[in-house]
Amino acid sequence: MARYQAPRGTQDVLPEDQAYWQWVLGLAREIAGRYGFQPIDVPVFEDTEVFARGVGTGTDIVEKEMYTFKDRGGRSLTLRPEFTAGIVRAYIEHGMRVRPQPVKLYAIGPVFRYEAPQAGRYRQHTQFSCECIGEADALADFEIMSIAWDLYAALGFQEVQFQLNSIGCQHCRPPYIRDVLVPYLQSRINELSKIDVERLQKNPLRVLDTKEPESQPVVAEAPPITEHLCAECRDHFAQLRFYLDMLERPYELNPRLVRGLDYYTKTVFEVTAAGLGAQNAVGGGGRYDGLVEVLGGPPTPGVGFAAGIERIVLVLKAQGTTPPPLPAPRVYFVHHGSPAKDAAVALADQLRHSGIGALVAFGNRSMKSQMRQASKSSARYVVIIGEEELSRGEVQVKDLQTGQQVAVRQAELVQWFQNLFAQHPPQ
């Protein structure tokens, strides 16, 4: 048993899994780029206040999931539990409101939440996060959702489901909660589970997406917020749905979808996929028109979404989807005798500097041993050099797949492989 292990809830992504990651991240960058989103990197930790205020003090994240620590200067810092707050902080700090609006940004990197690990849930996971800041148009909401859509489609996801809701704004949500939802829930409080009675006190909206079986009948008949939106929110929601319908992006209206972050306004959505177990969300997001102001900027609308890369990879594996292989050397040098080894080293050097990956057998093991290594490597072609080849200025090139072997002039080897690979690109 290894003495040291990766900390609880963290994991190593081993070379054999990297093809999945490179594929997903490459597609994410490419798709975000098509919508005009630019990459940004923000610190892995921020002033604790950025998240406490930005994510919201009533949220699970802030209440019990943050990795908070004091540095040697006594500052309270927190490992980012999500990207949005940090990106908005950067938007404000760098005066991005003077840039052409909206500012479209995306980030990829680790985020941290102190939770009990579970299938698809880790203390460190990787998010792809897109933020469109400075635009109130429902078209921005559509573009954000569309990026998510395009990504999952490009990955060949079979059973994706978009759940959509609008939770109103600071004008229509409080009256709804105060005058409609709470009175209704109070009227049937004896039918609610214990947890939901508590929730009713702390955060009534969250009762709506409860999974408590006993509370279901009450929640199912609850007056949906979407029927109590103000005119602006109603129009915005209708406009977003118009775009989704026009471009045939299937989604399901879920009047009980409420997300756990305080900053959401109007649009909220969550994407789920099959093959994940209990934690089946592969992405989610929404509009956050109040967030920039909360973090000290001018009133500025914004909308964004985040996808969890680990969960995406889990779905790909559950579906049996294999990513395109990573490039790997296709040539392996086998040698016999010290001068031949030197020649192999020099020839491999030439190949590599011509853009062709090459491996050279280490040590001076038997050719059988070297050949075994070659066949276990990524290489399909073995270049064999011994005394005979050396004296003739040649090498033998063996195709491991067909078993065929031909002599090639050493001086022509680079050109020979270039021709071969031009006709037979990898995979």
Next chain:
RNA sequence: GCGACCAUAGCUCAAGGGCAGAGCACCUGGUUGUGGCCCAGGAGGCUGUGGGUUCGAGCCCCACUGGUCGCCCCA
């Protein structure tokens, strides 16, 4: 934070309270300089950690740590 199950070689798993093993993977060899299949050999373990019961514990008991899966919540 709560609950359930689990922990033996790199991986997948055996071992009725009495000598810790197999398959796969890894390394070496099977006569002159050629892989896969096959054969032989090798290496690899304080049985997660610490206590307890017992003449004797991988096995029974307790605690801890970690893993897995749920609850909560989320990506």
